[in-house]
Amino acid sequence: MPDIEETRERYGRTLARLAGQDRRxxxxxxxxxxxxxxxxxxxxxxRRFIDLGIAEQDMISTAAGLASCGKxxxxxxxxxxxxxxxxxxxxxxxxxxxxxxKLCGSSAGITLGAxxxxxxxxxxxxxxxxxxxxxxxxxxxxNQTEKAVxxxxxxxxxxxxxxxxxxxxxxxxxxxxxxxxxxAVLREGNRVAxxxxxxxxxxxxxxxxxxxxxxxxxxxxxFHTLKPFDINCAREIAGRYETVFSIEEHNIVGGxxxxxxxxxxxxxxxxxxxxxxxxxxxxxxxxxxxxxxxxHKHRLDxxxxxxxxxxxxxxxxxxxx
Amino acid sequence: MPxxxxxxRMFERLELKAWEARLELIRMFSYGKAHHxxxxxxxxxLLTCLYFYKMRYSALLRDDPxxxxxxxxxxHSVPAQYVILSMLGVLPEGELRTIKQLGSRLQGHPDVNKxxxxxxxxxxxxxxxxxxxxxxLAARLDSRQFRIFVLLGxxxxxxGQVWEAAMTSAHHRLTNVCVLVDSNRFQSxxxxxxxxxxxxxxxxxAAFGWEVLEVDGHDVAQICGAxxxxxxxxxxxxxxxxxxxxxxxxxxxxNSFKYHNRALSEQEYRQAEQEIxxxxxxxxxxxAGH
Numbered sequence: 001m002p003d004i005e006e007t008r009e010r011y012g013r014t015l016a017r018l019a020g021q022d023r024r025x026x027x028x029x030x031x032x033x034x035x036x037x038x039x040x041x042x043x044x045x046x047r048r049f050i051d052l053g054i055a056e057q058d059m060i061s062t063a064a065g066l067a068s069c070g071k072x073x074x075x076x077x078x079x080x081x082x083x084x085x086x087x088x089x090x091x092x093x094x095x096x097x098x099x100x101x102k103l104c105g106s107s108a109g110i111t112l113g114a115x116x117x118x119x120x121x122x123x124x125x126x127x128x129x130x131x132x133x134x135x136x137x138x139x140x141x142x143n144q145t146e147k148a149v150x151x152x153x154x155x156x157x158x159x160x161x162x163x164x165x166x167x168x169x170x171x172x173x174x175x176x177x178x179x180x181x182x183x184a185v186l187r188e189g190n191r192v193a194x195x196x197x198x199x200x201x202x203x204x205x206x207x208x209x210x211x212x213x214x215x216x217x218x219x220x221x222x223f224h225t226l227k228p229f230d231i232n233c234a235r236e237i238a239g240r241y242e243t244v245f246s247i248e249e250h251n252i253v254g255g256x257x258x259x260x261x262x263x264x265x266x267x268x269x270x271x272x273x274x275x276x277x278x279x280x281x282x283x284x285x286x287x288x289x290x291x292x293x294x295x296h297k298h299r300l301d302x303x304x305x306x307x308x309x310x311x312x313x314x315x316x317x318x319x320x321x
Numbered sequence: 322m323p324x325x326x327x328x329x330r331m332f333e334r335l336e337l338k339a340w341e342a343r344l345e346l347i348r349m350f351s352y353g354k355a356h357h358x359x360x361x362x363x364x365x366x367l368l369t370c371l372y373f374y375k376m377r378y379s380a381l382l383r384d385d386p387x388x389x390x391x392x393x394x395x396x397h398s399v400p401a402q403y404v405i406l407s408m409l410g411v412l413p414e415g416e417l418r419t420i421k422q423l424g425s426r427l428q429g430h431p432d433v434n435k436x437x438x439x440x441x442x443x444x445x446x447x448x449x450x451x452x453x454x455x456x457x458l459a460a461r462l463d464s465r466q467f468r469i470f471v472l473l474g475x476x477x478x479x480x481g482q483v484w485e486a487a488m489t490s491a492h493h494r495l496t497n498v499c500v501l502v503d504s505n506r507f508q509s510x511x512x513x514x515x516x517x518x519x520x521x522x523x524x525x526x527a528a529f530g531w532e533v534l535e536v537d538g539h540d541v542a543q544i545c546g547a548x549x550x551x552x553x554x555x556x557x558x559x560x561x562x563x564x565x566x567x568x569x570x571x572x573x574x575x576n577s578f579k580y581h582n583r584a585l586s587e588q589e590y591r592q593a594e595q596e597i598x599x600x601x602x603x604x605x606x607x608x609a610g611h
Contacts, residue, residue: 026462047462053492058485061448065455068433068441069386069463073455088445089482093452097433097442 005142005170007199008106008163012037014149015074019044025153026066028052028059029076036106036163038076056081060089060101067099072153078112079105079121079162083128094158095131102152103128103160109249110281110298111166111199111291120286121162126254128160129227135180136227138162138248140201141170144224147178155180164249166199166291172222181225183233189219192309193237193274196247197223197256200295204247206302211309218309226259234263237274243316244274245309249300252278277312279305331374335541337604338408339369343570344597345404349417352590356420358580359567361401363505363538364472367563368405370544371470371501375551380410383437389467390456392441394449394483395474395503396430397582402439403427411438447480449473450500454486457495468497468551476508478519484529490558491530499551500531500560503538505567507578526560538563570597 019025019041026048033039033051042049052059056077063073075082082105083090094101108121128136135155139145145163152159177184186201187208196204201222208218219241221233237244244264246257257278264273281298295301299308342365350356368391372378376389393402400420406412412427419425426435430444441452453471460467473483490498502522506513513519523533532555536543547561567581568574571593585593 026458050458050493052489053485055482055485055489057448057482058451058454058489061451061482061486062455062458062489064442065452065457066459067455068452069456069459071459071462089448089451092445093442093448 003169004167006165006167007139007142007145008037008165010142010145011104011149011161011163012040014146016040016044018150018153019048022072024070024072025074026050026071027074027076028063030054030056030059030081032077032106036076036078036104038074038104056086057089060086061093063101064093064097064099067101072100072102074102074104076104076106078119079108079124080119083121083124083160087127091131095133098133098157100156101158103158104163105160106163107165108162109164109166109198110286110294111164111249113291113294114288116288117285122251122281122286123254125162125226125250125256129254129259133158134227135159135225136162137180137225138198139224140198140222141168141172143170143172143174143176144178147176148224151178151180162198164199168199168202171202171205178224181228181230183230184222184224185219186222187218187220189217190240191217191242192313193219193221193241193244194247194305195221195223195237195244195256195260197226198249200247200249200300203295203300203302203305207305207309210302210306214310216309216313223256226256229259229263231263234260235267235269238264238267239270241274243312244276245305246276246278246280247300247305248280249295250280251283252280253283255280275316277308279308332542332545333604333607335369335373335545337601338373339366339541340570340597340601340604342369342401342404342408344594344601345407345417346400347571347590347593347597349400349404349420350585352585352587354421355582355584356400357397357582358574359507359578360395360398360474360503360505360581362569362571362574363565363567364398364401364503365569366539366541366544367472367501367503368401370541370548372405372409374545375548376470377467383411387465387467390440390453390469392443392449392453392469392471393431394443394471395446395477396443398503399431402431406438446474446477447482450483450486450490453498454489454493454495457490457498458493460497466497468499470499470501472501472503474508475502475504475506475519475522476513476516478502478522479517487526487529487531494556496554496556496558498558499548500526500558502560502562503565504562505565507567507576507581509578509581511578522562526562530557531560532557533560533562535562535564538565539569570600572596
């Protein structure tokens with residue numbers, strides 16, 4: 001597998017492989033198949049790649065119909081259109097009846113870059129996370145994407161898979177452990193915990209190196225599954241660190257930061273809770289620019305994360321005096 | 322009195338069945354609680370002809386992968402479908418009166434996981450035809466020959482997704498999909514023409530690549546004749562535009578939006594029941610005369 005890989009690319013290849021093994025696998029797309037990579041499936045069997053034209057609502061309900069006949073349906077579009085434009089169809093015909101449909105939201109987040117605010121999904125996780133019966137997974141790199149796609153395929157029910165076109169080196173091992181609903185411990189520390197989801201997890205790891213150099217012992221946790229949320233891992237983090245940072249390429253309202261806040265607040269133990277600070281898109285829309293420029297502007301690169309962590313630690317010191 | 326067509330015994334039996342379904346419907350609704358009367362009463366003949374004449378469907382075939390499917394896109398009329406499913410023995414006798422009670426399998430709108438015989442989650446309007454297309458595409462992939470019948474309301478055609486789906490069926494030549502439009506000319510808040518007109522209906526469906534037939538939606542012979550055309554497989558899917566009367570069979574409900582979703586007083590209920598009983602008795606009487 002290539003070193004540099006977008007999660008959408010590995011998604012397409014994995015989807016095609018699954019379709020080659022299982023005739024029940026079908027992909028639907030809305031005129032974006034070569035971008036979402038769902039079109040890869042057509043090389044295995046063109047009859048099972050169906051382009052429904054620019055009609056997201058129609059696509060979702062059609063997927064529900066296919067699923068009612070035993071098909072395992074992967075539906076594809078940009079995350080912003082898939083979850084926003086077709087939200088009611090997802091609610092009524094996918095999540096409510098527990099249809100076996102995998103919603104694959106592509107080019108999610110600000111790293112979509114040039115297309116700008118209209119196309120950059122910043123609240124897709126919020127929308128999907130509030131739906132009963134929905135599983136929400138945000139893979140961090142190519143290797144984890146392959147595991148996530150297989151897990152989604154095996155899960156009998158609706159899954160939202162958030163995919164990205166952020167051009168990044170794979171940083172997790174090819175044989176990385178992956179279990180839906182179970183966060184991955186990437187690095188252990190004892191002072192600051194970085195809880196990250198999606199490709200920016202790579203920047204959290206880089207930031208941990210920088211923080212370590214500053215003498216701050218830093219742990220890194222990857223929450224690839226945002227629903228069901230890993231309460232055990234949250235409890236472990238709460239017992240071990242004084243300050244926790246959520247890191248996501250998503251609005252801080254409703255995503256990983258919110259999931260972590262909700263979970264930490266309701267823990268009975270430990271009695272003394274760590275302080276949580278959310279790093280992400282601070283309730284704003286994106287704009288045009290390169291992925292790197294936007295990640296830098298929103299302080300989601302290693303430098304930005306490190307800076308935020310050090311600022312927060314300094315503030316804590318002041319409050320304690 | 323409705324116009325009586327000279328027909329075979331089969332049509333007379335279907336017509337009688339439709340009126341018996343109306344009686345069950347009114348008795349299930351009873352009085353004191355709000356229900357979707359108008360749109361349930363208008364589609365009774367359409368459902369009767371589908372389930373008792375056209376479709377390969379029965380209580381035994383309920384889970385058969387080759388059964389014909391009926392998808393109620395205008396999900397608020399599901400009480401009419403519950404009555405038919407009860408007559409077929411898919412729902413046990415006596416369950417009808419639990420409709421919309423806490424814990425009942427008979428929800429206010431179709432629920433695939435709760436109710437036997439319900440094929441599609443609908444209720445949010447405009448989504449049934451897309452769902453039917455998905456079923457048709459699955460049938461094609463699996464080389465199955467069954468047919469999918471979708472009932473839409475005329476007010477429902479204001480939903481844009483219906484036309485997205487109409488393009489999909491025509492583009493993919495899903496000739497095993499058949500649309501029936503229950504054109505009762507009223508929606509929740511008034512007449513369709515006044516709120517946002519959908520005419521010309523036949524012209525719209527034809528322009529979207531469909532073969533169109535127009536029938537009297539209370540004339541079982543016409544409905545059955547139109548339904549038989551679904552097997553012609555002309556290369557275009559079939560849309561049957563059925564002119565119906567909202568609230569059909571109860572004089573004070575007919576052609577009014579006021580009984581779209583409301584409760585009857587006991588007196589109204591008695592009158593409705595009486596009017597339908599008279600229709601049934603006159604038909605039974607008619608038979609005896611032959």
